[in-house]
Amino acid sequence: MSEQNPLDLPEGDPFGPHNLPYGVFSPAGSATDSAPGSAPGSAPAADGHAAARGGRRVGVRLGSYVLDAGxxxxxLGSPYVSLLDQPTLGPLLAAGRRTWSDVRRALTAWVTVPAHRDIVRPLLHPLSDVTLHLPFEVADYVDFYASEHHASNLGRMFRPDAPTPLTPNWKHLPIGYHGRSGTVVVSGTDVVRPTGQRKAPADPAPVFGPSVKLDIxxxxxxxxxxxxxxGTPVxxxxxxEHVFGLCLLNDWSARDLQAWEYVPLGPFLGKSFATSVSAWITPLEALDAARVTPPERTEPLLPYLDDSAESVADEPGGYDLRITVSLNGHVISEPPFSTVYWTAAQQLAHMTVNGASLRTGDLYGSGTVSGPSPEQFGSLIELTWNGRDPLELPDGKRTFLEDGDVVTMTAWAPGPGGTRVGLGEVSGRIAPAGG
Structure with missing residues (x-):
């Protein structure tokens, strides 16, 4: 029996030519493949943002293979060698929308046109044999609070006597905070349980130690x-014109540290210890069939956030992404991204309306994605109602994360012609607090 050509994908593969997400990989046996903490298909725990390392290559995922794009x-004599023969996605990201589209068209032809098959086939590496890295150098990191269901749940939980679960500003602007780009890590990196101050309401004074309410x-x-x-708002x-693509993101959160520190300036140590992202960045063009209208606006919006205007009529703003969250292999939630109130376009507009500039490699998170029903909540604090109602799992009860727990997020979106567009997973294992 002849070996199957990796260019001949099974029907319905969510990582077919209609998808083609970008990443950075090291082939088996390269200098970075054996780095401490690395594993096939994942990444070294401490490789951080060092883009220019020997052996790293821009890759494009096709099925269960990685194409060496450079x-x-x-x-094939492409004019895009200088953008793709790189150890990071940075040069491609900086090239702009027209070039992104041109490169995508070229890549699609390389993996679909029969005349290219003999050239391209030897350049495909089995995904299980490569090491994946953080695909771009994170410049700035901002995280938002854009799901009305999530914000309402937390409001009911912590402000039960308030007339409304939402804060007065919530329907008027996308609330966010500026995070720590240096602790954004790629999927597969262990997350060390953070240590810090915490104080329960009944405690006379704060104590210091590992977080006991570690969340996703x-x-x-x-x-x-x-x-x-x-000085120029977007x-x-x-x-x-500015956003290249998207990925799954897990904003690990130490709820006990966060509760004690966040008044009056917001999240700090309860968030800054780690944020995990997928190794694969899905270009926005691959998600055109998944664009949807966001939820109905129930308050008038200021002009810079008003997405009902004719000038943005071709940009509905929302994306129909179906997320699945698993804990130790057991599905615990399926949050629908289509329910998120504030769109990524509105978040970008608000983030820059004061004149703040964008840099290549800026990353911003949507905030926790939660749907209207309990099985769609995107955090353990919601799923267990702050620990009151433990999750019953085959391997025991859970309120918050325990050492050794592995959290994995996957997702797909509707694609062209009834296909599915797969998003690269993001996974992390909780390691014990350090000394």
Whole structure:
């Protein structure tokens, strides 16, 4: 029996030519493949943002293989060699929307046109044999709070006597905070349980030690490519001129540290210890069939956030992403991204309306994605109602995360012609607190 050609994908493969997400990989046996903490298909725990390392290559996922995009560009005489024969996605991200589209068209041809098959086939590496890395250098990191269901749940939980679960500003602007880019890590990296101050309401004074309320937040991250000038806001209509693509994101959260520190300036140590992202960045063009209208606006919006205007009529803003969250292999939630109130375009507009500039590699998270029903909540604090109602799992009860727990997020979106577009998973294992 002849070996199956990796270019001949099974029907319905969510990582077919209609998808083609980008990542950075090291082939088996390269200098970075044996780095401490690395594993096939994942990444070293401490490789951080060092883009220019020997052996790293821009890759494009096709089924269960990774195409060496730079080698393919060189072999086929492509003008995009300088963008793809790189150890990071940075040069491609900075090239801008027209180039993103041109490169995507070229890649699609390379993996679909019969005349290219003999050239491209040897440049495909089995996904199980490679090491995946953080695909771009994170410039700035911002995280939002854009799901009305999530915000309402937390409001009911912590402000039960308030007339409404939402804060007065919530329907008027996308609330967010500026995070720590240096602790954004790629899927497969262990997450060390953070240590810090915590104080329960009945405690006379704070204590110091490992977090006992370590949580997840199922989110979607958006990756900025083209920068903007300082002092120049980015309008809603320019969203796709600047944002290259998206990925799954887990904003790990130490709820006990966060509760004690967040007044009056918001999240700090309860969030900054780790944020995990997928190794694969899905270009926005691959998700055109998944674009949907966001939830109905129940308060008038200021002009810079008003997405009902004719100038942004072709940009509905929402995305129909179906997320699945698993804990130790057991599905615990399926949050629908289509329910998120504030769109990524509105978040970008708000983030820059004061004149703040964008840089290539900026990353911003949607905030926890939660739907209206309990099985759609995107965090353990919601799923267990702050520990009151433990999850009953085959391997025991859970309120918050225990050492050794593995959290994995996967997702798909509707694609062209009834296909599915797969998003790269994001996974992390909880390691015990350090000394």
């Amino acid at each position: 080698a393919a560009a060189a072999a 937040e199922a989110e979607v991250g958006f990756v900025v490519g083209a920068p903007s000038a300082l 309008p809603l209509a320019d969203f796709r």
